[in-house]
Amino acid sequence: MPSRIQVPEPERETIAIGLEGSANKLGVGIIRHFPRPNKNSHRPPAQILSNIRHTYITPPGEGFLPRDTAKHHRSYVVKLVQQALKQSGIPIDDIDCVCFTQGPGMGAPLQSVAIAARTISLMWDKPLVGVNHCVGHIEMGREITGATNPVVLYVSGGNTQVIAYSHQRYRIFGETLDIAVGNCLDRFARTLHIPNDPSPGYNIEQLARKGKHYVELPYTVKGMDVSMSGILAFIDGLANDIFGGKAKYADDGSEITREDLCFSLQETIFAMLVEITERAMAHVGSQQVLIVGGVGCNERLQEMMGIMARDRGGAVYATDERFCIDNGIMIAHAGLLAYETGYRTSLEDSVCTQRFRTDEVFLAWRND
Amino acid sequence: MNDDRKKAEDSEALPALPKYLSEALDLKLISQGAEALVYFSKAHPYLPATLSSDVIHNSPISPAGYILKFRPPKPYRHALLDAQLTKHRTLSEVRSLYKMMLAGVHVPMFVAVDPRQGLIWMENIDGPSLKKWIWGQEEEIEKKVSDEDSRLTMREQTVKPTLVAVGHEISKLHFMDMVHGDLTTSNLVLRRKDDGSLEPVIIDFGLSQQSTLPEDKAVDLYVLERAFISTHPMHAEEYITWLLEGYLAGFGQGKKTAKFKAREIMKKLEAVRLRGRKRSMVG
Amino acid sequence: MTLNHLDLYLPQFPDSQIFLTLYTNVTNASTIRSNLLSGNTKYSYAFLDPKSIVSISHVLAAVYRALTERAAGSMRTRTVNSEIVFSMSPSMSIGDGLKRFGSKDDSTSILVVRLFEDEDKCADVTQVLTALDEIVDGDRIPISDSAIEPLTDIEIVRKNYKIPKGVQLTNREEATKIISGALALRGYI
Numbered sequence: 001m002p003s004r005i006q007v008p009e010p011e012r013e014t015i016a017i018g019l020e021g022s023a024n025k026l027g028v029g030i031i032r033h034f035p036r037p038n039k040n041s042h043r044p045p046a047q048i049l050s051n052i053r054h055t056y057i058t059p060p061g062e063g064f065l066p067r068d069t070a071k072h073h074r075s076y077v078v079k080l081v082q083q084a085l086k087q088s089g090i091p092i093d094d095i096d097c098v099c100f101t102q103g104p105g106m107g108a109p110l111q112s113v114a115i116a117a118r119t120i121s122l123m124w125d126k127p128l129v130g131v132n133h134c135v136g137h138i139e140m141g142r143e144i145t146g147a148t149n150p151v152v153l154y155v156s157g158g159n160t161q162v163i164a165y166s167h168q169r170y171r172i173f174g175e176t177l178d179i180a181v182g183n184c185l186d187r188f189a190r191t192l193h194i195p196n197d198p199s200p201g202y203n204i205e206q207l208a209r210k211g212k213h214y215v216e217l218p219y220t221v222k223g224m225d226v227s228m229s230g231i232l233a234f235i236d237g238l239a240n241d242i243f244g245g246k247a248k249y250a251d252d253g254s255e256i257t258r259e260d261l262c263f264s265l266q267e268t269i270f271a272m273l274v275e276i277t278e279r280a281m282a283h284v285g286s287q288q289v290l291i292v293g294g295v296g297c298n299e300r301l302q303e304m305m306g307i308m309a310r311d312r313g314g315a316v317y318a319t320d321e322r323f324c325i326d327n328g329i330m331i332a333h334a335g336l337l338a339y340e341t342g343y344r345t346s347l348e349d350s351v352c353t354q355r356f357r358t359d360e361v362f363l364a365w366r367n368d
Numbered sequence: 369m370n371d372d373r374k375k376a377e378d379s380e381a382l383p384a385l386p387k388y389l390s391e392a393l394d395l396k397l398i399s400q401g402a403e404a405l406v407y408f409s410k411a412h413p414y415l416p417a418t419l420s421s422d423v424i425h426n427s428p429i430s431p432a433g434y435i436l437k438f439r440p441p442k443p444y445r446h447a448l449l450d451a452q453l454t455k456h457r458t459l460s461e462v463r464s465l466y467k468m469m470l471a472g473v474h475v476p477m478f479v480a481v482d483p484r485q486g487l488i489w490m491e492n493i494d495g496p497s498l499k500k501w502i503w504g505q506e507e508e509i510e511k512k513v514s515d516e517d518s519r520l521t522m523r524e525q526t527v528k529p530t531l532v533a534v535g536h537e538i539s540k541l542h543f544m545d546m547v548h549g550d551l552t553t554s555n556l557v558l559r560r561k562d563d564g565s566l567e568p569v570i571i572d573f574g575l576s577q578q579s580t581l582p583e584d585k586a587v588d589l590y591v592l593e594r595a596f597i598s599t600h601p602m603h604a605e606e607y608i609t610w611l612l613e614g615y616l617a618g619f620g621q622g623k624k625t626a627k628f629k630a631r632e633i634m635k636k637l638e639a640v641r642l643r644g645r646k647r648s649m650v651g
Numbered sequence: 652m653t654l655n656h657l658d659l660y661l662p663q664f665p666d667s668q669i670f671l672t673l674y675t676n677v678t679n680a681s682t683i684r685s686n687l688l689s690g691n692t693k694y695s696y697a698f699l700d701p702k703s704i705v706s707i708s709h710v711l712a713a714v715y716r717a718l719t720e721r722a723a724g725s726m727r728t729r730t731v732n733s734e735i736v737f738s739m740s741p742s743m744s745i746g747d748g749l750k751r752f753g754s755k756d757d758s759t760s761i762l763v764v765r766l767f768e769d770e771d772k773c774a775d776v777t778q779v780l781t782a783l784d785e786i787v788d789g790d791r792i793p794i795s796d797s798a799i800e801p802l803t804d805i806e807i808v809r810k811n812y813k814i815p816k817g818v819q820l821t822n823r824e825e826a827t828k829i830i831s832g833a834l835a836l837r838g839y840i
Contacts, residue, residue, distance in 0.1 A: 214446050214448045214449065216448070216449075216452065219449070219452075219453060222549075222577075223549055223550065223575055267445070267446040267449060268449065271442075271444065271445045271446070271449060274444050274445075275402075275403075275442075278402040278403075279402045279403075281402070282401055282402035283402075303444075304444040304445075305444070307443050307444040308442070308444045311443065311444075386663075389662065389663060392662040392663070392665055393662050411662060413661065413662065413663060413715060414661050414708075414711040414712060414714065414715040415708060415711060416659050416660065416661065416662070418659055419657065419659060419707075422795070423657070423707070423794075423795040423796065424706070424707050424708055424795070424796055425795075425796050425797070426705070426706035426707075426708065426796040426800075426823035426824055426827060427706060427707070427708035427796070427824065427827065428708065428824045428825070428827050428828045428831075459836075459839045462835070462836065463836065463839065463840055466832045466836060466840070469828070469832065470829070470832075477828060478832060478835075479831075480712070480715055480831075480835060481835050481836075482663070482719045482722075482723075483839070484719070484722075484723040484725075485719075
């Protein structure tokens, strides 16, 4: 076992502002960290000073395109930063650093938010800290739930990964081989012309609750990984048949409804996610599961994961929609953790990157 | 949160093996994976001990007893999906075992299957896993000689032939277009034969699949490489080289057409090694 | 010790007593068959043709399959006895299976399997054997793998199980392995 690594820790309170915009949610958050009161105690919980978000919502049947999303972010970022500052009551001088999502995500939206971050960093003369979006979710999840060393299921519109911590990195144990689970749900929502307000996934969840019949769908788990494009193609086909007048029937003779399809899709893909999470837990010998990312808000997923975790003598941890949906506070939090270890992102290095794997980040602030 | 926790020691926390089985047989739980429970049983599912060996002398019995692999229901899954998966996976595994047995690959003999209950009976292999055996050899060699050169020579004499044989066995699997899905040094077992020699046996076909793609076979080998690196870090490179020697030499019994296939797989293995895990993420 | 019958229980089915007997020099095979087909309740047995049998283990593999199908509610024939005969077959065709593996009109030896369960529990072995001896006109010989060996017709086995010419069937243990696997995987492979 490696001996405990010395991690530099601040002696005073620190404050960060974080900007997030890797997909269609624009978030700004301000967070305060406290130092350890004495050698033998833990650091007190972080304080959320403000957490504001504005989502770019498209009409039913339409997805969000990078250019329009970037436009949305540009239109709202100044207002959100001002609102966040006002809400926090913190003078700009007290802010230690400006954190922003460096990746992964959609190119144009990432860049628009990065530009805003660089601008305020120069205006306020505060250092910049680039943050990995996934690490943001994980660190915020750990902070809010208190889970010490869980296996993390990170599920959103853009990502599907099973992660476990080891030696200063979040290692990816399993992931999607094609599309993310949120993406699968969002696209099916479009097929069904479900409204995107507040989010397509939320609306699918509501419809699924009313579903009664389970329709057999392909189930694709390959070792520690999952594949979703085949399921989407299949269920899109079913939906199109039903809309085209070729009704499908359940065993009891009743017609298959959109509610049934939503229900079946959730049951299938969530079972797949629970399965690969369980595999990772068995592999690393962990009993805690932390679900982060937008799809983590789904109560059925939380319920299924909870059943599995309890059967193994463990527990599931999840956050509410303030934190599981993309937000600025998680960026501020993860960025501030890095800042406290001396990490800075120079302007030259602040280029955004659409592909940024979770395991590329060196977690200098973890000493376990 | 604390109320939700169940102690892992609670016997009720173990998924329920059908009652009649646990009562009628003296089953010993030997491992509990994410998907299945593996029990050891001295008894055969349909050749009870009351039948004497002279009466049933043509029975394919296992002197080292039997393994009962049980895929329990998963309560978090929808009941219909769960039943389907249990049945499908159980059958997939026995199909692999049977096909490989017919092809002459050394795998545990499949005895019986109850797909609805998720039960597979198979032969228990008497012998150490490759992992344990190598550790044992390394320890012995360390005690006998102290200089690295002599140690290497001894490894070449004892460990190498076994690894070459293991590599050969795996090549038979791949030549039959079967990909194991979980090749580790624990899933390779060395069966002690009557003459004292060791025969490599490949076990645990729970994640196996048919595939003609060289990429899939390369990933199979890559997973094994990573396993060597993690369980035998000191000499992993050496062991992998010997294993691949046996793999290449044995592939398709050394026939010409097979050599091309084997080269394809090696090329893909190079690529997989460089890439590490599969894909770059997209946001 | 030689037995003129075998009775056993399978661990998974503690309430089903399995009875096996073997007859040679049978003279009334066609009578047995016609009674069986007409549904005579005295003939509730599985009558197997030993020409297709390589070992007792082979038969028990079929019995196991029949019992697990019954427990799952997925038997393909009407009774557990016909299911045992059908379970000897590697193929899904019921009529074909019953014809190939069941006793024939001109059979001169028969292997009989019977299940005793619940109220039907076999209280007295002698009673059972007497009833059987009344139905089958032949010599009830001690049942064992050795007794079965001369009765097997390897070419019929090869044909019924579609075993390629290249595969040797002289080693009965190996043959049993291959055949048991085929019938366990019937419909799934």
